[in-house]
Amino acid sequence: xxxxxxxxxxxxxxxxxxxxxxxxxxxxxxxxxxxxxxxxxxxxxxxxxxxxxxxxxxxxxxxxxxxxxxxxxxxxxxxxxxxxxxxxxxxxxxxxxxxxxxxxxxxxxxxxxxxxxxxxxxxxxxxxxx
Numbered sequence: 001x002x003x004x005x006x007x008x009x010x011x012x013x014x015x016x017x018x019x020x021x022x023x024x025x026x027x028x029x030x031x032x033x034x035x036x037x038x039x040x041x042x043x044x045x046x047x048x049x050x051x052x053x054x055x056x057x058x059x060x061x062x063x064x065x066x067x068x069x070x071x072x073x074x075x076x077x078x079x080x081x082x083x084x085x086x087x088x089x090x091x092x093x094x095x096x097x098x099x100x101x102x103x104x105x106x107x108x109x110x111x112x113x114x115x116x117x118x119x120x121x122x123x124x125x126x127x128x129x130x
Contacts, residue, residue: 003092004045007055010085011038014062017078027069031079034058038086046095056090059083 015035018028038058044051063083066076 003089004042004052006085006092007038007045007089008042010059010082010089011035011042014082015039017082021075021078022071023075024069024071027065027071027075027079030062030065030069034062034086042089045090049094052090052092052094054090056087059086059088059090062086 012035014031017023018031023031038055041051041055045055060083063080066079066083070076
């Protein structure tokens, strides 16, 4: 589940990055499309495995696009890092829940007098050695 929060965080950063840096139109459209897609798929990735695979593939596409649409080292590093975050978020383990059957009502076993004496639950009147 933490991997899907990483996906939501990376996709939000990706959606906001065209407002921070000077993108070419092709990079801005790619960043917005991948950001919207992965932000929409993040909650679905918790229960649906194809959504996690789509997040991983979109992260790989974004990471490789930093080499195809090279606008500078800052933007290439941004796309590569966010692409790796999305790739790792998509390849993360699937959340699992295990259900345990409720145990029936059980009674505690009766204690022997010696066990009660050792546990201190029964007061034993013995003379104190002087």
